[in-house]
Amino acid sequence: MNRRSFLRNGGMLLGGMLATQFTGRAAVLRTCRSDNDNFSIDLVTNRPAEASELLHPLLSAMAAGKRIVYREFPLRGEHTGDLVFIRQGRLIDYRDGAAGYADELAGIARRLELPATLLNPTLLRFAVGGGASATSAEIFQGPLLIGRVSLDEPRKTHRVEGSRGAITLSVSEGAVRIVDASCRHQTCLKMGAIRQAGESLVCIPNRIRITLAGSNETGIDGITH
Amino acid sequence: MKRGSMALRIKLIYGLLLLCGPGHQIAYGQHAYELEVSKYLMGTLVDVSAVHTNVNECKQALYLAFREAERVEALLSAQRDTSEISLLNTQAGRAPRRISPETFAILERAAAYARRYDEVFTICIGPLSELWGFSDDEQPRVPAKDSIAALLPLVAMRHLQLNQSDTSAFLARQGMRLDLGGIAKGYAIDRMTAVLRAQGLRDFFVNAGGDIYASGRKSADRAWTVGIKHPRRTEQLVATLSLQDFAIATSGDYERAFVEQGKRYHHILDPSSGYPAADSQSASVLAASAEEADVLATVLFIRGVLGIAALKYNYVHVDADGALHYDSLLVETNRLRLFR
Structure with missing residues (x-):
């Protein structure tokens, strides 16, 4: 302790x-x-x-x-x-x-x-004040923080279990993207890579959200789509 | 003498009020906290950021706002068997049903929008979106021509009968289904905004799956800033703009799109043809309320700029050829920046 x-x-x-x-x-x-x-x-x-x-x-x-x-x-x-x-x-x-x-x-x-x-x-x-750039990705299942991945490590993939299936993240050169998802829509794969602190990837069917920790340097508070 | 000092004090207080401005009681920089809360609601991720001087007061306000959104979802979601909308749907062609004054008022407003925009916006779209497979988690597919034609007569607001005297509603034809997907999210945002303001919050940003309301400012030197997603290069933005006490919503052909036999199909159906609308890639509309923005984004998407130009709403429109149309006033009023 x-x-x-x-x-x-x-x-x-x-x-x-x-x-x-x-x-x-x-x-x-x-x-x-x-x-x-x-x-x-x-x-x-x-x-x-x-x-x-x-x-x-x-x-x-x-x-x-x-x-x-x-x-x-x-x-x-x-x-x-x-x-x-x-x-x-x-x-x-x-x-x-x-x-x-x-x-x-x-x-x-x-x-x-x-x-x-x-x-x-x-x-x-x-x-x-916050850091200048994102150093880690935080993984949420619904409201729960279920994990954290450092962006410093060399190229690596991580499997994350969701409420209906699993997704696979790839971390490489400070960027995170979803490379595999069990759902049919595969919308999260199309969201591409995130690099900036404050950016998120979301898998709605699995209730998984991946957010880059750190202060938001993009100056954009939300995206309309 | 006494009277004189009284007058001075009032003037001083008045002066202070003027300095503070009408909407801005927060002395920025005075230990303001910035909070952010996300929750899955209405089939999407709802994100709220708020700036306030007291963490616990702010948390309580956010909690109440999300509870309000849950209440609205329970009332209006066609995906929930127990919602008032689902109960109306199950009674289609059978009998009128009494509904809460709140749901009744939403249906009345939806009917008014439909009248104003020649039913380009319609909540009777349910049978069509279900036929295409856009209203559930199933893989959407192109339906047979005949089955689309057979359903078109059910997509007509005149068969939705609203009775003011006992706040009842009736879907007069069997097979009719209400789908409030084009208005409920906007309404929920407006309700959340009302709750946050009633709790004393002035500076906050509500984002429900891309429908946004921005209240006040992010800080003294920074307005809330919104990015509009690029409809083809979806990792990029087509534009950014700032918003204050205003809403924006976007309809895009890139969400829930699929390709069948080399042709691309998306989920924004033109109620007059029963097929995906073909004149736009992306349509964003700014309005005083999120509900209006939500409805108008659909209208602009289906009709294109010509259909909305006379309506005095500000917009950013990407047409079917990828050409950008926008009101140049936005550059000045909302610091619109474009990326190409």
Whole structure:
């Protein structure tokens, strides 16, 4: 239940293939720009409303007027609840008293009784600034975050089980595309590849959505079709 | 003396109000959160982004908006056996049925749209879309000429009888089927918008499978921006534009298209012929409500620009030859940018 195990669990699901976002952190984060003040707080808890309230004063102070992007993902199964603070691309251990905001973050973790093993908790993510480009693809079945794939790895395919069948993703040179789907329409295959943070691929029959994590750099909020 | 200070205070408050502007109480940059929630509804992915100063208030508003969309879907979906529309369909040719005032009002508005656009838009399209296989998950196919001809008389709004006195509706011919696919998504977006506003949200962006309503702005220096999908190179955009307190919807011939014996067929059927409309590749219409945009996109798609030019709606149209038509005013009012 130490930080490492949370990070491993944070890399979550679909077996080992998804352990990359956190365990492969060093490689991933070096690609982030560090010239602007960006940070993110990931929190796995079963008290999301209280967590948001507790974090608000701290977030307000740290964001210094910048927009805070908030996302919330339900997780299935047993997860280690904890708090991860990443600033300027570096993981900050709040248990290290010398780290910035360590006291505040430790206080919040205490109030939320973290770390702890939690069943079906919620992952909350607050991000300011964001990375310059997408570093990972997040895979959802309905509202559930069921997996995460790093875009850094060499060419690879991943099979994802949906509600009616399976789809196969291919990851190559920072782009993700669906290369096989069990459904008849095959609409998701025609959607092509996604590269930019914020872009999505959707398989409606299987209720699967693949979204590239990171801030949306395209400047487009939605597509009409 | 006292009176003087009172007047000054009122003026100050008034001045502040003016500074804030009518729709924009959010002081941008003051720790505003941006939230995004997605859910599968109405056979598509519904995405809502919202900007607000309080995470939990914003979450509650989004939750209520999605619940409203679920309610609308349960009322209007022809794919659900228990919806009021399905119950009307099962009673076709038999007896009138009382429906809720809300569903009745939607049917009345749909009838008004049909009258205004010579039934180019019609909710009586059900038998035809079913025959082609566009209303379920089955593989669509080209029906026999005779079976299309046999169904055309059922695609007629005059056989939908609406009785205001007891809010009842009757499909007068056996085999008639209502399909609200061309209006329900737009209506659901408008209902979600109403709920979000009632909850105090001003800046949000609702995208239900490509039908969009943008309220307020994304931030002080950025308007909500919409991309229009390229009808042939579907990885690309044909244009982008900004939207504020306005809706846009697109009908395209590239969704649910199939090829049979070398010929391409798509799901937007011309109710007068029973075959896919042939004059457009993509039709996007801007309107004050998502419902209007939804309906008008179908009308523009089937009729082409000539059929809609006099209607005072803004549009971006890609005709059957791939040529782009648009109102040049959009370049100024909505920062329209084109990609070729």
